[in-house]
Structures are given as C-alpha cells and as structure tokens.
Amino acid sequence: MKITVQLFARARDLAGAEHVELDVPAPGRVADLKRSLASRFPQVSPLVPSLLVAVGTDYANDQTQLSPDVAVACFPPVSGG
C-alpha cells in the first residue's frame, strides 16, 4: 500500500521533500515504513534509529498498524523550548 508521510526538520532536509509517498507491504506496520523510508532515502537512514513516527497526532511505535487513510509523520528527536 502507498503511505504518504510528512517529514520534518533534518529528516525533511535530508530527503529533500516535505511529503514522500512510500510503498509499504500490506498489512504494514511502522517498522515496515521505517525500512521503506531508509531504502528509498539512504541519506535519511542514519536518522532512522532515533526517528519518531506519529499517526494522526499520537506517537506510534514499531508495532503500530498502518493503513493508507491515516496521516503519518516522521521526524527526529524534538528540540523545542
């Protein structure tokens, strides 16, 4: 299935795009999405171990199930404040 992912901060800069469409084998989980991101954008792969993934506005973990209709965002550790 195709998942559109919004990227932020250095993840976006390294990928060179704010939105990327990734192919994830259905039924896909967040772990699959990370693998797909790293293989599609090798320059992002050093960030992947620390990458945070949100489904909607909640943090997801590697086991979180994905579906094509959810909003997914990927970003490195936060540094607000």
Place this chain on the structure above:
Amino acid sequence: MKITVQLFARARDLAGAEHVELDVPAPGRVADLKRSLASRFPQVSPLVPSLLVAVGTDYANDQTQLSPDVAVACFPPVSGG
C-alpha cells in the same frame, strides 16, 4: 544602660509603641533585653520565646552583647512574600 528598641508587627501593637526604651543591666546581652521587655510589657511576653532580635541589620542571638549606641529591633517571626 538604656537601650532604645524598635518594635514591629504584633510586638509593636501589643506594646502600644513603635519605640520603647528598656533598662538593661550593663554589660547586657540580648537575653537580658528580652527579660526586660517581657517584664515591662507583660502583654508581649507570650511572644518572647519566638521573638527575633536584630542589632543593626543583622540577626542577633541571646548571647549577643549590647551597647547603648547600637540600633536594636525586636519582632515576631516574619511572614513576607
């Protein structure tokens, strides 16, 4: 010796005066001053165990030596803030 003492807050209200002149046997200490205050103003005596005494702008203790030329102040526990 005569010591002029400035009183604050409830100590002043109970004594009915902001400045009181106390007789303290020379060489007098703060403990002597407290006794003199309690005997001159019995209505203040319940406060005496918790009374704070300052010589100049520093806290004194019962053993602090007094002389007629120092500024002495007596007051109950503070409650600013």
Place this chain on the structure above:
Amino acid sequence: MIQITNDTIDYAALTERVRSEQAGAVVLFLGTVREMTDGRKTTALDYEAFPQMAEAKFKELLDEARGRWPIVNAAIVHRLGRLELGDVSVAVAVSTPHRQQAFEAGRHLIDRLKEVVPIWKKENWADGTTEWVHPGTANGSAECGIRNAE
C-alpha cells in the same frame, strides 16, 4: 535589583531587566493575595517591613544565590501597604544559562525570603477581624506560615 515599594509591582519591567542574551532561561515568581485559606475569607492584606534590614537581607539572599547558581541577572521587589485580592505582593526574577538553575535559584530565593526578610503581613478577614501572621507563634496564626500571598 532590589526594591521595596508601596506601588503596584511592574513585573514585566522587572522581567525585561533580567532577560539577557547570556541566559537561556528566565523564571519569574509572583506572590499574589489569595482569597480563601482553609475556608476563611480574606479581604485584604497589610504588609509592613523593617526596610533597612529587609534591603540588607535581600542583598544577602541574592549574593547567596549567586554563589550557588550561575545567575546572569536577578531581581526582587516586595510591595508594602494595603494589598487587595489578586494583587502582587512580591516578584522574584532570575535568569541563568539553563532552566534547572533558574527554577532552583528562583525557588530558593522566595523560600529564603519568607524565612529571613523582616516583612510581615496582617490578615483582614472578611468577618472584620485582623490578625498578624507570625508563623510558629502560639495564638492561632501558627498555621499562617503558608497562607495568603504565597
């Protein structure tokens, strides 16, 4: 900066004074006049000070804090006189490189202020009675130590 005043405390001006490009954090503490305490209603507080000694103690507290934390700027202002509900009685502002330092220094300053600075408040209860707050004394206001303008 240290000030004892009868006027409204301009805590925004105070905060602007302590802000600095050398600091990443500012903590401002305000003590304000609270209406209810243990079910009793206050209408106003009267604050008085031994001003010379209070200023000297404020200076000592700031020196003490500067010895413990890397304070960039710090300021204390305390108001005296009649304060109505919600009024600001005291403002403590401190700036430091990092936030933990600012929280710790700010809290230390207000905690110590309440222990050693010769300032007193008098309750004006809604029932018409008045009462000096003298923590630890025997006549019923012992529990006042954590009351009112905090």
Place this chain on the structure above:
Amino acid sequence: MIQITNDTIDYAALTERVRSEQAGAVVLFLGTVREMTDGRKTTALDYEAFPQMAEAKFKELLDEARGRWPIVNAAIVHRLGRLELGDVSVAVAVSTPHRQQAFEAGRHLIDRLKEVVPIWKKENWADGTTEWVHPGTANGSAECGIRNAE
C-alpha cells in the same frame, strides 16, 4: 490557553491571564535565545513545528499537570520562525494556591514540552553553518539537548 505563533510572545499578557484571586503563586518560565553554548556562538535560531500535533501535545501536558497539581490557570505559548539573540521562544505560566506547586508544575511542563512536543530548532552558528538540534542523534548535535533557548 495554548498558542503557537510567529509573533513576539506577550508574556506579560499571558501572566495576567493566569493570575487569580484563587492563587497565591504564579510561576512564569521563559526560554530565551542564548548567544554562547560550549564556546560556540549562535546568531539566530529557526523554529519549526508540526502544529496540529504540537497543539494536541500541549493540551495533553496541561491535562497531565492539572491531574498532579491544583492548578488554577495555566498557559503555554511557543514561537516559531527566526528568533534573534535574547528573543523569547517559549513561555509557560502557571498559577496555584501555594508556591511549591507552581514551581513544580512549571518545571514539569517545560521539561515535558522538551521531550514530547514536535517542535525543532535549527542553529545558525556565527561561522555561517546551520545545524538542526536533534538530541541523541549521532551527527554532532547530540549534545544540543540542553542548548540554546532553554
């Protein structure tokens, strides 16, 4: 009150909003852009957010804090965009009956904000280089977790 804004943070207005006759204490925390960090000089920070999620997380943090402390009022404002030295990047204000609660709640809110709210800053170093701050990542900005606007 929660706000994410590109404008200067009016922290005095924020503080007025949280002040209350039910509170004896107000704690305001400001994060400000610090010039020097470990001997390196910053000229500006760029902040960006995932706004919808950031607002949701701010709400969660306030709810969490209200569950732990008797908060009368609380507010968080975070600024985005280009911030110059000394600018306020974040303001957290909280009012509570007693001061210990306000210090603890304020500190908790800013600590948690820095852990979970999707906002990021990018260093604009004086040497002309730029660098996203992503605590714990491998490429040299791992140590940035306690840097800059604290």
